[in-house]
Amino acid sequence: MALEPDASSSNGISGSSSSSKKSTSVDILSSSNSNSNSNINGIKSGGGAIPEEAETLEMDNENGVVEAADKSTMNNNGKRRVSMKSHGNGGWQNDHAAKVAAYANDLLPTTLTPTHYDIRLQPDIDTGEVVGSVTISASVNAQTQDIVLHAASSLHIKRVTVRLLDTDTIDALVGCISDGITYDARLEMASIRLPTALQANTSVSIAIAYSCRLGDSMNGLYRCKYRNRAGETAFMLATQFQAKFARMVFPCWDEPAAKARFKLSLTVPESHTALSNMPVIATELLDCGRLKTVQFAQTPPMSTYLVAMVSGELDYIEGVSRGGPLIAAEDNSSKRQAVRCRVYTAAADIDKVRFSLETAVRVLEELAETFGSGYPLPKLDLVAVPELEAGGMENWGLVLFRTVRLFITEQT
Numbered sequence: 162m163a164l165e166p167d168a169s170s171s172n173g174i175s176g177s178s179s180s181s182k183k184s185t186s187v188d189i190l191s192s193s194n195s196n197s198n199s200n201i202n203g204i205k206s207g208g209g210a211i212p213e214e215a216e217t218l219e220m221d222n223e224n225g226v227v228e229a230a231d232k233s234t235m236n237n238n239g240k241r242r243v244s245m246k247s248h249g250n251g252g253w254q255n256d257h258a259a260k261v262a263a264y265a266n267d268l269l270p271t272t273l274t275p276t277h278y279d280i281r282l283q284p285d286i287d288t289g290e291v292v293g294s295v296t297i298s299a300s301v302n303a304q305t306q307d308i309v310l311h312a313a314s315s316l317h318i319k320r321v322t323v324r325l326l327d328t329d330t331i332d333a334l335v336g337c338i339s340d341g342i343t344y345d346a347r348l349e350m351a352s353i354r355l356p357t358a359l360q361a362n363t364s365v366s367i368a369i370a371y372s373c374r375l376g377d378s379m380n381g382l383y384r385c386k387y388r389n390r391a392g393e394t395a396f397m398l399a400t401q402f403q404a405k406f407a408r409m410v411f412p413c414w415d416e417p418a419a420k421a422r423f424k425l426s427l428t429v430p431e432s433h434t435a436l437s438n439m440p441v442i443a444t445e446l447l448d449c450g451r452l453k454t455v456q457f458a459q460t461p462p463m464s465t466y467l468v469a470m471v472s473g474e475l476d477y478i479e480g481v482s483r484g485g486p487l488i489a490a491e492d493n494s495s496k497r498q499a500v501r502c503r504v505y506t507a508a509a510d511i512d513k514v515r516f517s518l519e520t521a522v523r524v525l526e527e528l529a530e531t532f533g534s535g536y537p538l539p540k541l542d543l544v545a546v547p548e549l550e551a552g553g554m555e556n557w558g559l560v561l562f563r564t565v566r567l568f569i570t571e572q573t
Contacts, residue, residue: 267348268416272305273365275414275421282410282470283428286384286396289375295411297367297421298326306358308367311408311415312351313381316373318342318412321353326364349408349415369412379550381409382470387547389474390432390508397473398429399546399561401554407465420462428454429472436471436505438463438558440540460557461537469556471544475505480518484525486535497529500536504567506545513568517543543567 277298284291297310312318321342341354359365375398376383384396400410408415427435431446431453439458446453460468485498502521504514521543529535538558545564553562 269311269350269414269419270305270307270309272303273299273301273308273359273414275299275419277422277424278411278413279424280411280468281426281428282382284375284382284398284472286375286398286430289384291373291375291382291410293373293411294368294370295413297369297413299365299367301359301361301363301365303361304358306355308353308355308359309350310353310412311349311405312344312371312412313349313373313406313409314344314346315409316371316412318351318353318369318371320370322368323353323355324366324368325359326366349405351412371412373410376406376409379548380406385473385546385548387473388507388509390476392509395474397433397475397546398471399544399549400468400470400556401550401561402468402556403466403554405466407468413465415465417464417466420464422462423460423468425457425468425470426454427457427470427472428452432474433472434475434477434505436469436475436542436544436559438467438469438556439538463557467555467557469554469559469561471505471546471559471561474508475544476508476511477503477505477542478511478515478518479503480522482522482525482536482541484522484527484529484536485539486537497526497535500525500538501540502543503540504543504545506564506567510545510564510568513570514543514545516569517567 275297279296281294282291283293308321308323343352343354344350345352353367373381375381379385380401382398382400385399386394387397389395402410405415407413413419414421423438425437427437428447429435429452431450433453435441435453435455437457438460441455442458443456444453445456480502482500482502483497485500487495488498490496502518502525504518504521506514521541525536525541540558542559544559544561545567546561547564549561549563551563552566553560
């Protein structure tokens with residue numbers, strides 16, 4: 162449904178205070194230490210082609226042109242030469258081979274490909290503990306008895322249940338094992354050993370119950386000091402998953418190429434506004450109204466580092482941008498779909514973000530017309546976060562900024 166500007170406000174900007182398939186299963190219980198450094202089964206090492214003969218390379222600092230040369234380090238034209246000639250005992254070739262092998266070991270095996278995540282999180286702001294579960298749908302590309310994915314050392318997997326999907330077999334992969342999960346702390350990987358190998362060209366559901374902690378260094382899901390509606394210093398929650406911190410919050414294929422759809426649920430204090438990449442589709446009160454679980458719509462396929470969440474006592478102002486995809490009108494013409502734009506911040510700072518909202522509304526429209534492609538999501542939220550590692554983070558649908566990047570007034 163297209164959103165129309167509020168007739169009572171100028172420029173469409175308004176303010177608000179937000180107050181049948183058969184399956185088989187395997188239960189895998191872990192009593193292993195999450196900080197152990199055991200090796201990961203199924204992780205491939207690799208190498209690269211190393212030239213038989215090496216020569217000095219000439220680098221043009223201005224335009225990046227690289228030419229083969231065998232001259233001095235610098236010539237009169239200002240071209241810098243980087244020597245790649247072989248040193249004794251293998252020299253740069255051995256170094257390069259080692260780096261290639263190390264890089265290959267840092268990547269997950271390609272035996273499985275994730276397609277969908279259903280993530281449920283309940284963080285405790287006071288204690289820093291997070292109770293989580295994630296159900297991952299994945300395609301099996303090659304026979305394997307190990308599921309290897311990313312999990313930071315601060316994340317402890319308690320239980321794993323693996324189900325085969327799209328199968329008529331009732332008793333395949335039935336079993337329960339303990340100590341079936343091993344960790345590599347350096348690579349931040351967990352390996353789940355199955356009692357029976359998964360076969361290629363099948364699909365599986367991997368349900369993982371786990372716990373983790375709120376971060377203390379503006380990475381992962383972390384606490385951030387701000388002023389709540391009462392003007393008191395309190396904690397809000399924010400995320401920073403780029404470049405590889407999603408694995409601190411949920412087990413996943415934490416590599417940009419491993420795109421999947423995400424559906425999130427977040428349980429937070431009732432007074433908090435909970436935000437994610439997509440709009441809220443349901444809210445359920447818990448614990449006599451003290452807590453609430455907020456469910457968000459499913460995302461399009463995207464990388465794990467773009468998943469984002471925010472929770473706090475935040476207010477917002479709202480506008481509507483005609484920067485969405487083209488849609489057909491009743492008179493057979495076309496127009497761009499409306500995109501709801503909001504800027505969230507602490508209540509006391511709401512007047513400091515009006516210019517940022519007006520700019521966001523206009524920029525979406527200008528970009529859509531310039532590139533001929535509309536913004537594909539139904540909403541765009543900008544959030545002022547007092548403690549953010551970078552000046553801004555381009556999470557899809559939920560862009561986070563340091564407060565100074567959004568607080569723009571005539572005085573500033």
